[in-house]
Amino acid sequence: MSKDLFTSKEIEILSNNKYVKSVSMNSITYTDEFRLVFITEYEKGKIPNQIFQECGFDISIVGYKRIKAASHRWRSKFKDSGIDGIRDTRKGNSGRSSSKELSLEEKYERMKAKIKLLEVENELLKKLDLEERRLRKKK
Template structure:
């Protein structure tokens, strides 16, 4: 997340840019067409700051590093998924997370299951006591 926080005037200025889909206090969402065009221009030799300035962005507002990091991310997406990577929602898809490195024995699994059962039973008892206390208070 960016350290830059956009004020109301800056957000309105960014939202008026046709290459912007939406703006929050800290983030700018760009249109897929702009991302594709920016990556292609960058691969043809244009620098990130030049691309952003030519497309109506004030680098004093968004920061030059934001332009460079955005183009860098977009190039990686373009190399792996092509133009289609920008046209479909991908958040949350394909994330494998960190795979577990340890193999759990059946004894350990049983031990964990028993501990969870014990915890849930204690939680149920607590809820029953709370309900009883609430009934007593109502009387």
């Protein structure tokens, strides 16, 4: 959350944007649609400020720090978990795991994310092993 609070006028302006789910004095909750638009446009080469502006946001109200933070958060989550990573899961998180059957696309995205995680984990283990060998040689 940002230390910069929104005024009632700014809250009204932001809540009129179709890509805003909710807005309070402290924060903005963006729609899943906007997050997907953001990732798609970012991958096409647009910069975060340009994407926000093209989607009807007033940069002076939202603020550069909020845009930068949201951009970083969504890109890293998308990289790690695919589309599921950028969805707002608060609405459906009751604490119980979902018992619905996953589609092939969802299974594929989850497997890709799991593979990526395992690859990163392997690289970390290789680096640790190499470092341990170096320490043993010094003794």
